[in-house]
Amino acid sequence: MIQGERLWHRLMELGEIGKQDSGGVTRLSFTPEDRNAKALTASYMKEAGLEVREDAVGNLIGRKEGSNPQLAPIIIGSHIDTVYDGGRFDGALGVLSGIEVLQSIGDNGIILQRSVEVVAFTDEEGARFGFGMIGSRAMAGTLKASDLAHCDQEGVSIQEAMLQDGLNPAELKKAASSAIHAYLELHIEQGKVLESQGKQVGIVTGISGPLWMKVTLEGEAGHAGATPMRLRRDPLAVAAALMVEIEQIASSYPGTVATVGKLQVYPGGINIIPSKVEFSIDLRDIDAVIRDQAEVRIRKAIQTTCEAREISWDVEDYQRVPPTPCSEDLQAVITEACIPSGVDPVYLPSGAGHDAMQFREVCPIGMIFVRSREGISHSPSEWSTQEDCEKGTELLYHTLLLLDGR
Ligand code: HGY
Ligand code: MN
Ligand code: MN
Ligand code: MN
Numbered sequence: 001m002i003q004g005e006r007l008w009h010r011l012m013e014l015g016e017i018g019k020q021d022s023g024g025v026t027r028l029s030f031t032p033e034d035r036n037a038k039a040l041t042a043s044y045m046k047e048a049g050l051e052v053r054e055d056a057v058g059n060l061i062g063r064k065e066g067s068n069p070q071l072a073p074i075i076i077g078s079h080i081d082t083v084y085d086g087g088r089f090d091g092a093l094g095v096l097s098g099i100e101v102l103q104s105i106g107d108n109g110i111i112l113q114r115s116v117e118v119v120a121f122t123d124e125e126g127a128r129f130g131f132g133m134i135g136s137r138a139m140a141g142t143l144k145a146s147d148l149a150h151c152d153q154e155g156v157s158i159q160e161a162m163l164q165d166g167l168n169p170a171e172l173k174k175a176a177s178s179a180i181h182a183y184l185e186l187h188i189e190q191g192k193v194l195e196s197q198g199k200q201v202g203i204v205t206g207i208s209g210p211l212w213m214k215v216t217l218e219g220e221a222g223h224a225g226a227t228p229m230r231l232r233r234d235p236l237a238v239a240a241a242l243m244v245e246i247e248q249i250a251s252s253y254p255g256t257v258a259t260v261g262k263l264q265v266y267p268g269g270i271n272i273i274p275s276k277v278e279f280s281i282d283l284r285d286i287d288a289v290i291r292d293q294a295e296v297r298i299r300k301a302i303q304t305t306c307e308a309r310e311i312s313w314d315v316e317d318y319q320r321v322p323p324t325p326c327s328e329d330l331q332a333v334i335t336e337a338c339i340p341s342g343v344d345p346v347y348l349p350s351g352a353g354h355d356a357m358q359f360r361e362v363c364p365i366g367m368i369f370v371r372s373r374e375g376i377s378h379s380p381s382e383w384s385t386q387e388d389c390e391k392g393t394e395l396l397y398h399t400l401l402l403l404d405g406r
Contacts, residue, residue, distance in 0.1 A: 001397060002104040034081055044096065044099050045062030050099070051064075056169065057169060059135040071113060071114045074182050078091045083127045086125075093389055122134045129151065133358050136356075181403075182330060184330070187370070200388045207350040211321070213316065213317055216276065220273070221275035233309065249298055283295060302315060324365070334399050337395055369392075
């Protein structure tokens, strides 16, 4: 009932845009690669018979009109932007499977009551500006003009990048959706649970909340050869000690994860004691109370260590997304859809963040996971098999039909 070959061809074709020598994919928001990927995705939406539009912040939306336009639509969303040197499935599979489901519903002569919109959200990853889920925040009505002041490493703000990309950030409030019946997202698991259980697909119970912070430590630059160790105020040595402590704090809780993914050293000379360092912290847990506890301990460690070493410090929030449970009702619908899809229901949490989180106050959210080979993602080695992608898309197809009352 869905056309797996068509889905797979599109996945491979889209994965060529932004391809790196490593085999990975880099498609940062508001870049030519992102623009080209949107154009190709829009062509797939048109092939699927959808009405295609782009909103003020760059969300690409393919709409299939329902027989009862009075009813609030169902949204099937994900993203086609990537991290640096990422994979071709993260996000893209969710958008392309949504298009495939709607095209197959058309092919099979089915008329849905509700309208359905497939959305490729702007900048889910936050890779360029350190602030993500921009498009889904806009559609959920929570994106603020001040959020667009985040800048990339060249000092270009989100607002400027949107304008350069021909978008209209001043109209961001118009991107907010008035009413949504339900939000569905299919995504690769990016972890090892499904593979460890020998399962192709899973039903997501909840999504771990990412807290991103920027730590700035300032000490005193000096001559690497002429400055005795006891007279130094070296912020990089302090950062190193803190990174070990951050790892220990996160490891002291069963479900908490913390990552230092970015580190800048100034001025960055071999024979200069650094004057300043900046590093990022990505802290997550599915339990908000635990994440808060870990955050308090990390902030305390920064303060204590810096005071002892006469280093000044600043901790700034990049983004703070609360852990988000998935709708029990939608989990039940996906469970029922497992029957015609010929799979056993498997339930698991998501360690990765997703656009779905932004709709927690707007409508019920449901997610389907597709097995990731060795749980690898955000890497050129990210891979899911054609069979697993097809099975996930089949489950999404049956879930949509059930949600539409069939
Ligand atoms: O960071 C994440 O969890 C997602 O890949 N944006
Ligand atoms: Mn083609
Ligand atoms: Mn990702
Ligand atoms: Mn993703």
